[in-house]
Amino acid sequence: xxxxxxxxxxxxxxxxxxxxxxxxxxxxxxxxxxxxxxxxxxxxxxxxxxxxxxxxxxxxxxxxxxxxxxxxxxxxxxxxxxxxxxxxxxxxxxxxxxxxxxxxxxxxxxxxxxxx
Numbered sequence: 001x002x003x004x005x006x007x008x009x010x011x012x013x014x015x016x017x018x019x020x021x022x023x024x025x026x027x028x029x030x031x032x033x034x035x036x037x038x039x040x041x042x043x044x045x046x047x048x049x050x051x052x053x054x055x056x057x058x059x060x061x062x063x064x065x066x067x068x069x070x071x072x073x074x075x076x077x078x079x080x081x082x083x084x085x086x087x088x089x090x091x092x093x094x095x096x097x098x099x100x101x102x103x104x105x106x107x108x109x110x111x112x113x114x115x116x
Contacts, residue, residue: 003088004065015050021102022047025109035112042109049101057094063087 025043029036064087071084 003068007061007065011053014053018046018050018102021105021109025105028109028113032116034116038108038112042105042112044105045108046102046105049098052098052101057091057098060087060091060094064091 022043025039025046029039029043032039064084067084067087
């Protein structure tokens with residue numbers, strides 16, 4: 001199943017992509033008094049994407065994987081595939097929201113850097 005492969009690849013890569021910017025903004029929040037709140041917010045909004053994946057998207061992801069297993073074991077199509085498509089649409093929406101969280105952190109962090 002392609003979704004499982006895609007999701008597993010993202011699950012192994014994503015935490016490492018979050019660590020560096022989160023640590024950088026947290027370090028700036030600790031060392032630079034002028035933008036402490038903004039850097040802290042940037043660190044938090046970057047980090048929160050990881051728990052968002054597990055807590056908010058987790059149920060949808062599990063449902064997609066289990067439903068896809070059922071669809072793959074049966075013939076293609078039918079009502080199972082329609083339900084799967086709705087779950088994939090929901091997952092795509094949640095994934096878009098999750099992608100905006102680190103972007104928000106980057107915008108806040110960069111604007112704070114440029115203002116200080």
